[in-house]
Amino acid sequence: MSLPHALITALIEQDACGSDLASRFDRSIGYFWHATHQQIYRELGRLEVAGWVESLPPESGRGRKRVYRVLPAGRKELQRWVAEQQDPKPMRDELMVRLWAEAVIGPTGLVKEIRSRIDLHKEKLALYGRIESRDFPSVPRTREAALRRLVLHSGIQYERYWLEILSAALGVLDRPAKECLKKSADHAPETLLVAKE
Amino acid sequence: MSLPHALITALIEQDACGSDLASRFDRSIGYFWHATHQQIYRELGRLEVAGWVESLPPESGRGRKRVYRVLPAGRKELQRWVAEQQDPKPMRDELMVRLWAEAVIGPTGLVKEIRSRIDLHKEKLALYGRIESRDFPSVPRTREAALRRLVLHSGIQYERYWLEILSAALGVLDRPAKECLKKSADHAPETLLVAKE
DNA sequence: ACAACCATGTAAGTAGTTACATGATTTA
DNA sequence: TAAATCATGTAACTACTTACATGGTTGT
Numbered sequence: 001m002s003l004p005h006a007l008i009t010a011l012i013e014q015d016a017c018g019s020d021l022a023s024r025f026d027r028s029i030g031y032f033w034h035a036t037h038q039q040i041y042r043e044l045g046r047l048e049v050a051g052w053v054e055s056l057p058p059e060s061g062r063g064r065k066r067v068y069r070v071l072p073a074g075r076k077e078l079q080r081w082v083a084e085q086q087d088p089k090p091m092r093d094e095l096m097v098r099l100w101a102e103a104v105i106g107p108t109g110l111v112k113e114i115r116s117r118i119d120l121h122k123e124k125l126a127l128y129g130r131i132e133s134r135d136f137p138s139v140p141r142t143r144e145a146a147l148r149r150l151v152l153h154s155g156i157q158y159e160r161y162w163l164e165i166l167s168a169a170l171g172v173l174d175r176p177a178k179e180c181l182k183k184s185a186d187h188a189p190e191t192l193l194v195a196k197e
Numbered sequence: 198m199s200l201p202h203a204l205i206t207a208l209i210e211q212d213a214c215g216s217d218l219a220s221r222f223d224r225s226i227g228y229f230w231h232a233t234h235q236q237i238y239r240e241l242g243r244l245e246v247a248g249w250v251e252s253l254p255p256e257s258g259r260g261r262k263r264v265y266r267v268l269p270a271g272r273k274e275l276q277r278w279v280a281e282q283q284d285p286k287p288m289r290d291e292l293m294v295r296l297w298a299e300a301v302i303g304p305t306g307l308v309k310e311i312r313s314r315i316d317l318h319k320e321k322l323a324l325y326g327r328i329e330s331r332d333f334p335s336v337p338r339t340r341e342a343a344l345r346r347l348v349l350h351s352g353i354q355y356e357r358y359w360l361e362i363l364s365a366a367l368g369v370l371d372r373p374a375k376e377c378l379k380k381s382a383d384h385a386p387e388t389l390l391v392a393k394e
Numbered sequence: 395a396c397a398a399c400c401a402t403g404t405a406a407g408t409a410g411t412t413a414c415a416t417g418a419t420t421t422a
Numbered sequence: 423t424a425a426a427t428c429a430t431g432t433a434a435c436t437a438c439t440t441a442c443a444t445g446g447t448t449g450t
Contacts, residue, residue, distance in 0.1 A: 003409085009294070022429090033293070038431080041430060042431090079302060082306070083310070085313075088317060091229050094286065097206070099347060099348055101202060102344055105275060108276055146369045147296055147300035148300055154290075157358055168351075172340065214402095233438080233439070234403090
């Protein structure tokens with residue numbers, strides 16, 4: 001689980017209160033790890049109990065904004081976690097399930113949905129492009145900047161990956177289902193990926 | 198949530214009992230939607246309660262293997278679900294969080310982990326390649342086969358995406374952290390993706 | 395008869411989502 | 423002073439994970 005460590009990292013960059021973090025998760029951080037404010041507040045509480053962060057409670061008791069700061073133990077925990085062995089989470093993709101279902105039960109209304117998703121991914125790609133040319137106009141010099149750029153780059157590649165898949169899907173779904181009549185004809189691979197391996 | 202519909206689709210392809218489905222989810226289906234046997238049994242129960250599948254309980258009461266079959270209502274539900282509007286789930290990527298943490302707290306032991314993940318993705322890519330040349334030696338003729346091939350292809354692209362990202366990550370992390378000394382120098386983008394947008 | 399494994403579960407816990415609540419500041 | 427919105431929560435629920443349990447079947 002990454003949320004606590006994402007929060008620690010964010011707080012190392014900059015001390016913040018819950019809603020600050022929530023808005024950062026809606027923008028930069030959220031591009032690769034989403035979290036709602038409810039999750040964030042709950043997790044901040046846990047981090048404090050664990051002794052990884054401390055909060056400077058609202059001075060003089062009235063403004064109720066609670067600013068969190070990372071403690072040395074939190075830094076240590078983050079270091080431990082980063083180097084830890086973790087298996088890659090298997091791909092889990094709803095759209096693939098729907099394409100598979102399409103393949104099994106025949107034409108449905110998937111095409112419209114796919115078109116709108118293509119637009120979404122194009123928008124995001126454009127956004128990332130703007131961010132890249134603004135923040136990384138030249139080759140990053142420091143290791144730190146290079147890593148930041150890498151993360152952004154992986155977002156870009158991710159969007160490209162989706163655009164490629166979705167276009168290919170359109171290509172298949174768009175062709176009028178003329179062969180659908182003889183659908184039950186060649187039922188070659190019994191299941192989707194067959195996989196006798 | 199896709200599991201119930203993945204199960205219906207699987208059962209349309211072929212009637213099956215819980216452990217059949219579990220093993221299919223460990224192989225073909227599981228390449229893009231993973232599920233454990235506990236999930237599968239629970240979900241099969243729900244599908245039956247909902248009237249989407251029926252189970253032929255073990256004949257004559259002794260063999261306890263329970264085979265499930267999709268009912269017309271289940272087919273209908275699947276059709277409805279496939280065409281339904283669904284927003285893309287945002288990318289949620291643990292490794293990106295760790296790279297980000299590396300960027301913030303400096304060198305840790307991420308490199309070893311990344312190398313081993315590169316190997317895993319290479320293996321999977323090779324596996325998919327074998328499946329592709331076995332099941333799709335020529336251009337698919339039917340819409341159904343084309344969709345199946347598309348799903349496989351997206352798995353391949355997914356693995357390639359990861360290999361590219363991970364190699365780039367190695368490139369950045371491997372270079373001896375000589376610039377790390379002057380790390381606090383240019384702190385240009387305050388947070389990872391800055392994102393004033 | 396005993397081991398291996400097949401098939402079906404139960405129980406407990408974690409992570410994440412959705413809906414709602416509430417006081418405190420800022421703005422019109 | 424009323425409305426908006428900022429900041430912090432609670433409650434209930436769903437999906438998923440991990441660990442354990444148990445009877446039935448098959449192979450030696």
